[in-house]
Amino acid sequence: MPYAALALVGPTASGKTALGIEVARRVDGEIISMDSRSVFRGMDVGTAKPTAEERAAVPHWGIDIADPSERFNAARWAEYARAKITEIQGRNRVPLLVGGTGFFLRALTHPIFQAPELPPAPRARITALMERMDDATVHRWLEAHDPESAERFRHWGGRQRLMRALEVPLLTGRPISWWHRNSGPVEEPVAVLPFVLDVPRDVLHARIDRRIGEMVLGGLLDEVRALIGRYGEDAPGLNAHGYAELMPYFRRERTLPDALAEVGKNTKSYTKRQRTWFRTQLPPGAVWLDATRPRAELADAIVAAWTAGKQVPSAQGQVPKGDRGC
Template sequence: MPEALALVGPTGSGKTALSIEIARRIDGEIISMDSRAVYRGMDIGTAKATEAERGGIPHWGIDIAEPSERFNAARWAAYAREKMAEIRARGRVPMLVGGTGFFLRALTHPIFQEPELDPDRRARLLEWMERQTDAELHRWLLALDPESAERLRDWGGRQRLMRALEVPLLTGRTLPWWHRNSPAEETPVTVLPFVLEVPRDRLYAGIDRRVTEMVEAGLLDEVRGLVQKYGEDAPGLNAHAYIELFPYFRGERTLDEALDLARANTRAYTRRQLTWFRTKLPGGAVWLDATRPRRELADEIVAAWSRAVAEPASEG
């Protein structure tokens, strides 16, 4: 029997509204799988659901870290396991909702036991890496760990790039080697995954419109305030719709140029999300046309969940 229902999809696919309707029907509580919604103060640019939009459904995994902190998949998985246990103890259904696929994979394919890293050496290494460009970090990774370099070429991000590089530099062994030769920290979590799929032209149009709406909602003030408080190098601020605005604030880019780049980068990110969903999701994922009416989608998901949780009882 699945331990949780997972609803994933690219940015702007309608996960939020659909998940709330499903939660009402199955007595669910939602654990966010958004690697940027974990950060406090990053509200408009991450399109966090407001209290009114949540409709009284408990939401977890939101506003649990400062943008100055590094929040990786291992930390999220530990948090999610704890919340899932609490939700089940209340007799409710844990629902994992979001677009950060490697968060989900940290539950379904538990992360290996990490090697001990000397904290002083790691701090010095991180300080050095922060001064390097992504291209330079990738060049180093290509020399030290070609397997990870190829994997992160299309699906990475600066934080994952630095993580993949620090392991061989500090341990002499690559990240894939540790994955293959170290025991997992936890047992795998079984989920019933659903994927929302949107035609690419419609998805891109929605992204373009969404960036405009964010600006109208106060995105510039939000980003400016976060930069003033945490600085441009804060790990949490390395996100689309945030990082593209930094040069605008410095007078190095017009606002239109910054927003066009934010739209382009977000579109590219959704393409990588879809690639990840097709290749990395656990078996049995159900792909759904997200252009269908929300009620119809909810009907199908709730029916599939009911069948999945009833199967063990019927077999007994």
């Protein structure tokens, strides 16, 4: 088999979970979650984790493997996923990577460089300084010390990646882009065949609004309240959409309707950045599929392409040009 794993990616609320289970059943597969928030214990409702029934139907990995108080980055996930891929293959089953965190996938297909060792004490002081800055300030500092990385993280990246990119030049005297070019990768690349679920913007936004309502009915407020009580508002895992926006509500600084509107706005903005990333950063051969088609048809197309080890031979496999409304 030319590929080590099949990957099913797409923006939030594009239908990855249900389709991934359908495909896994057909190819005798096991799912490795590729979601940067589903790794955290206790963050169930707000991350739309697979239900207990769904996990019983198909083995799922990469869920509930860290506490929200921990920092969980792409390198740590890639190490975990490599081990699981090997285990699943050892059972003569197919590994399916399912999720919307593109940086996790890239950590497998483009292994992370050998990071320089950073002195613990100065690093702690710089981290404390950066944590007092807002994202825009951190980005301005990064522009001054590493313009190349600053441009790369202009539209996506997240706060932790911004801080990581800035601490490297501050502590080593060389930008992280230099280390990328001059340090070898930690591991060999993993060959992955990616499928991307493409959803029209209006359909996706309607799904997001509906999902937020379902999360509230499913206990989202109680979940966030309990997590804040246990880990505090500054826990790294709680900066996710659906959690961070509700904190001002619990501080009585924002009404619930306003907080939920903020969740919707930020989630929709995030899906736009996800699609931008998928268009430009996925490995060659990525197959784009119209996610409004029936799930059975999508599963048919994915299974056929996986079995053949090549791209689906139709217009639906073309990477979309432009933003297509997103």
